[in-house]
Amino acid sequence: MPSIMDLPAELKELVLKELARMGQVSSLALVWRETWHDIRISRFQYIDLDDYKSRSVRLPKLLAIIKTAPEVALYIKEIDLGDARDWTLNGVPCHWNQEEGFCEKLASLIHVARCADELSLRRMYPSTPLEYRQYSVLKSAFQASSIRHLHLNEFIFSSPTKLLEFIDWFPLVESIDMVDGRADSEEGLDESHWIQPLPQHAHITSLGLTYASDADVRLLHLIADQPLFPDVQSFAMSCYDLNFMPTLRRLLVQWSATLTSLELPFLIPRYGMLLFLRVLY
Numbered sequence: 001m002p003s004i005m006d007l008p009a010e011l012k013e014l015v016l017k018e019l020a021r022m023g024q025v026s027s028l029a030l031v032w033r034e035t036w037h038d039i040r041i042s043r044f045q046y047i048d049l050d051d052y053k054s055r056s057v058r059l060p061k062l063l064a065i066i067k068t069a070p071e072v073a074l075y076i077k078e079i080d081l082g083d084a085r086d087w088t089l090n091g092v093p094c095h096w097n098q099e100e101g102f103c104e105k106l107a108s109l110i111h112v113a114r115c116a117d118e119l120s121l122r123r124m125y126p127s128t129p130l131e132y133r134q135y136s137v138l139k140s141a142f143q144a145s146s147i148r149h150l151h152l153n154e155f156i157f158s159s160p161t162k163l164l165e166f167i168d169w170f171p172l173v174e175s176i177d178m179v180d181g182r183a184d185s186e187e188g189l190d191e192s193h194w195i196q197p198l199p200q201h202a203h204i205t206s207l208g209l210t211y212a213s214d215a216d217v218r219l220l221h222l223i224a225d226q227p228l229f230p231d232v233q234s235f236a237m238s239c240y241d242l243n244f245m246p247t248l249r250r251l252l253v254q255w256s257a258t259l260t261s262l263e264l265p266f267l268i269p270r271y272g273m274l275l276f277l278r279v280l281y
Helices: 009-021 026-031 033-045 052-068 070-075 102-112 133-143 160-167 214-225 242-254 269-280
Strands: 046-048 078-081 087-089 092-094 118-122 149-153 175-179 206-210 234-238 261-263
Touching: 009 033, 033 070, 052 070, 052 102, 078 102, 102 133, 160 214, 175 234, 206 214, 214 242, 234 242
Parallel strands: 046 078, 078 118, 118 149, 149 175, 175 206, 206 234, 234 261
Antiparallel strands: 087 092
């Protein structure tokens, strides 16, 4: 009688991927030895550091594994630094940069994960990072990394200049998602910070933004006013405010020669065509 062992290699790969997605590969390794190598790869492709335990316990263990088996580092494709305030010190929520030794360990991981091309950072403070020794360690790692896809969630910045300087820490980055940005003070929203000429970042070809906070709105208007990202080919926008439409119109004109993909999930079918016509005309 045919068994799973008789499946074509392509179908076996699909089975493995689905079980890996559900976190059910350990048992598979016991009965399907030929998948050991693929299982090992799947276990290390996505490094999730979204809680205190993963950062304080699992990350040191991972670095120890890599020290004895360096090839494991080459399996890593994505690093996700999730919630940044899930631990407390004396009852006060603290940011992950205050966890003893964590920034140094993260920098070590990024240095050895030469094939990692995707990084997610939550509540990163690209404001005055060089004032913190930990951030200077990370800067060196980011600059030498292979990161091409950067996700910034709930990020906080003091000015658009500082935000762009932080993006420059990733010389190979091509795609950026910036979700729910915040200025660290009212001074950060001061008009003087938003009217000065800023350098172009032509290497960014994919951009994802939101239109929720005052800082989001200011940033989007700035991108429409200045060609900060002149060669965007793919643009995604999460928005529930019709006031965004005139700005979108200006962005479409700016990227008319390069844009090939536009994602506007808020344009539900019932109203989507009407709103899109408002953008065009």
